[in-house]
Amino acid sequence: MEADGKTPVGFWASTSDRHSVVEDIQAIAAGSMLAALGVTMLAAADLLIGGTAGLGFLVRYSTGLSFGLVFFALNLPFYWLSYRRMGLAFTVKTFSAVALTSVLTEVLPTLIGFERLHPIAAALFGGLLIGMGMLALFRHRASLGGFGILALYLQDRFGWRAGLVQLGLDLSVLALSFVVASPMVIFFSILAAATLNLTLAINHRTDRYIVR
Known part of the structure; x- marks a missing residue:
């Protein structure tokens, strides 16, 4: 026990302002599971979403390539920004x-x-599940890569709300969806993106949740 009464951070232990390793692992697992289930729902309804996931859907629908593989590959260029701006x-x-x-x-x-x-x-529940998954990751200083890294960096650097920043980026991706999808699919996909990003905008604020 430390002199100030706080439990030292370790593999199991945490403090009021810092997560333990176990808590981070649990959050990464839970956030990824929620996001993957949301993506599965959207794919089952042939819908899209914004961000690198949206780009993954576009490539999947256009070429038939594996979404998981494309999503993983699309995120690779963003890790350098992540390391430089957000840390190891x-x-x-x-x-x-x-x-x-x-x-x-x-x-x-x-x-x-x-x-x-x-x-x-699919749009409402899929978007909500992905948003809640990303929220769990954000609160443990992680993300689903891509635009999420950029959104978090801009929030930390300029105070811009991460959810609103990502909403703008997502809408740009959805605009490209007119090439491969019908207007009705685009409408429901925008509903999914709005649900996702409003979940983040309402629930994620660094001045309220400061645990690292």
Whole structure:
């Protein structure tokens, strides 16, 4: 026990302002699982989303390539920015979350099926699940890579709300979706992106949640 009464940070122990290693591992696993389930729901309804996940969907629908593999590869260029601006710990945790999410998005369709899934349900529940997954990662100084890294950097550097920044970037990606998707699919995909990013904008604020 430290002199000030705080429990020292270790593999198991944490303090009021710092997570333990076990807490970080649990959050990365839980956040990745939620995000992967959300992606699986969107894919089952042939919907899209913003960010690098949206780019992964576009490549998947255009070429038939594996979403998990494309999503993992698209995130590789962002790790340098992550390391330079957010530090090694953030980068390692983000890499772990992206890798786990990529694997789970390939495995889940073999374990879970959606015989009946309305696009509205897929958009709302899928977007919410991805948003909650990202929220868990954000609160443990991690992300799902790509635009999430950029959004978090801009929030830390300029105070811009991460959810709103990512919403703007996501809408740019969705604009490209008109090449491969119908207007109705685009509409439901925008609903999914709005649900995801509003979840982040409302619930993620660094001045409220300061644990590292």
